[in-house]
Amino acid sequence: MAKQNIYDNPIFFDGYKKLREKEKNANNIFEKPALFSLLPNLSGKRVLDLGCGFGEHCMYYIAQGADAVVGIDISEKMLQAAREENNHPNITYINMPMEDISQIDDKFDVAVSSLAFHYVEDFANVVKNIYEKLNDNGVLLFSQENPLCTCHSGGDRWTRDENGEKKYLNLADYGVEGERESVWFVDNVKKYHRTFSTIINTLIDTGFVIEKMIEPLPTKEILRNMPEFKDLYHKPDFLLVKVRK
Amino acid sequence: MAKQNIYDNPIFFDGYKKLREKEKNANNIFEKPALFSLLPNLSGKRVLDLGCGFGEHCMYYIAQGADAVVGIDISEKMLQAAREENNHPNITYINMPMEDISQIDDKFDVAVSSLAFHYVEDFANVVKNIYEKLNDNGVLLFSQENPLCTCHSGGDRWTRDENGEKKYLNLADYGVEGERESVWFVDNVKKYHRTFSTIINTLIDTGFVIEKMIEPLPTKEILRNMPEFKDLYHKPDFLLVKVRK
Numbered sequence: 503m504a505k506q507n508i509y510d511n512p513i514f515f516d517g518y519k520k521l522r523e524k525e526k527n528a529n530n531i532f533e534k535p536a537l538f539s540l541l542p543n544l545s546g547k548r549v550l551d552l553g554c555g556f557g558e559h560c561m562y563y564i565a566q567g568a569d570a571v572v573g574i575d576i577s578e579k580m581l582q583a584a585r586e587e588n589n590h591p592n593i594t595y596i597n598m599p600m601e602d603i604s605q606i607d608d609k610f611d612v613a614v615s616s617l618a619f620h621y622v623e624d625f626a627n628v629v630k631n632i633y634e635k636l637n638d639n640g641v642l643l644f645s646q647e648n649p650l651c652t653c654h655s656g657g658d659r660w661t662r663d664e665n666g667e668k669k670y671l672n673l674a675d676y677g678v679e680g681e682r683e684s685v686w687f688v689d690n691v692k693k694y695h696r697t698f699s700t701i702i703n704t705l706i707d708t709g710f711v712i713e714k715m716i717e718p719l720p721t722k723e724i725l726r727n728m729p730e731f732k733d734l735y736h737k738p739d740f741l742l743v744k745v746r747k
Numbered sequence: 748m749a750k751q752n753i754y755d756n757p758i759f760f761d762g763y764k765k766l767r768e769k770e771k772n773a774n775n776i777f778e779k780p781a782l783f784s785l786l787p788n789l790s791g792k793r794v795l796d797l798g799c800g801f802g803e804h805c806m807y808y809i810a811q812g813a814d815a816v817v818g819i820d821i822s823e824k825m826l827q828a829a830r831e832e833n834n835h836p837n838i839t840y841i842n843m844p845m846e847d848i849s850q851i852d853d854k855f856d857v858a859v860s861s862l863a864f865h866y867v868e869d870f871a872n873v874v875k876n877i878y879e880k881l882n883d884n885g886v887l888l889f890s891q892e893n894p895l896c897t898c899h900s901g902g903d904r905w906t907r908d909e910n911g912e913k914k915y916l917n918l919a920d921y922g923v924e925g926e927r928e929s930v931w932f933v934d935n936v937k938k939y940h941r942t943f944s945t946i947i948n949t950l951i952d953t954g955f956v957i958e959k960m961i962e963p964l965p966t967k968e969i970l971r972n973m974p975e976f977k978d979l980y981h982k983p984d985f986l987l988v989k990v991r992k
Contacts, residue, residue, distance in 0.1 A: 699960035
């Protein structure tokens with residue numbers, strides 16, 4: 503099975519890096535706080551970060567008391583930046599697709615993945631491998647694009663009113679799972695759509711117990727300062743899930 | 748809190764009864780098989796049917812070996828039909844809103860609710876009361892309108908192409924939970940929208956363990972015989988959930 507590595511594409515890499523450097527991006531305001539809110543106490547824990555990118559989260563887990571963090575990413579270009587910008591003696595960066603984690607010798611107390619699972623074709627297999635890498639009572643938490651986003655398969659995403667405001671999300675093919683091609687800095691970024699029920703059932707069938715789901719929405723305060731995020735009430739961008747072995 | 752009883756409205760009642768008598772309705776083809784597929788072995792079990800309507804499901808649970816079935820419904824008119832058409836010495840029909848089940852003395856092994864929870868305003872309270880009425884290891888399973896349906900708050904539900912085919916579901920306000928008014932045989936049928944994550948988190952916070960979610964879709968065989976159901980691939984009509992105490 504092809505393991506997609508768009509992040510080593512230089513055009514994608516530059517576009518993505520600039521986006522992540524913007525303070526007011528949706529990741530920083532909605533996804534990251536929600537993800538971190540689900541973290542258990544990391545003191546003395548061993549953490550695996552799947553799709554660690556530039557390694558900022560790995561550093562955060564160390565700051566939260568983690569004993570050791572292993573960050574894996576399919577993109578060597580991302581890991582080069584991680585090794586320069588977020589270097590720490592207790593962090594190990596490994597260039598590896600997350601489909602291959604059974605090759606890692608260690609076991610972990612916590613596995614975290616931020617916005618990477620929607621690139622994975624065989625979700626059941628990745629979840630099974632994570633389950634096997636976790637110690638008993640271990641926690642997996644992840645964020646991904648919301649299924650209301652991943653189902654999109656071309657055409658206009660929104661219907662707008664006469665003032666250009668977003669009125670409706672043009673939702674189609676929610677029940678059609680599988681590959682979607684999209685343009686995000688570069689052509690042919692492949693994502694994989696799964697319904698809410700498939701995501702949850704896959705986790706349960708693997709043996710995990712569901713502890714929490716989050717679809718982050720703006721608070722009133724966020725809306726006051728950044729009204730551009732009001733359309734998240736039509737369609738949340740993210741889905742976060744916390745499960746326990 | 749007002750407990751809605753549209754089913755005793757004679758216009759609604761007649762329209763609804765005719766709909767349910769059609770063999771090819773979505774309930775019979777998608778919702779009922781999915782609900783029954785989630786049933787545990789009922790042999791010797793005590794079953795509570797919340798929103799039992801005409802009592803057909805109560806009779807099915809008896810046929811599946813249940814020792815005793817209590818069917819509750821807010822509509823006395825529905826229960827009159829149930830007592831005539833689906834009468835059995837081991838079925839007790841009680842005219843009661845599901846918000847009031849703590850008044851029932853018995854405990855149950857299985858609680859089932861078919862297409863009623865989207866009428867409930869205080870879902871957390873109903874779930875808590877069901878939890879308390881279940882024996883240890885007891886099962887709750889329910890169907891409701893899919894959150895992609897319940898979020899609808901007026902206007903056209905679909906954008907159609909030049910041939911009148913459904914092209915997009917006009918999705919808005921998925922993140923805005925709470926009351927929706929709709930027209931279904933009569934004006935002002937009140938439903939309550941909750942996101943997938945709110946439904947799942949409410950069950951978990953009450954103490955339930957999530958066992959399965961289903962968003963029923965047509966099989967190829969169903970589509971061959973009834974192509975009119977292809978639009979369920981844009982938006983499933985139903986959500987089913989099975990949880991265990």
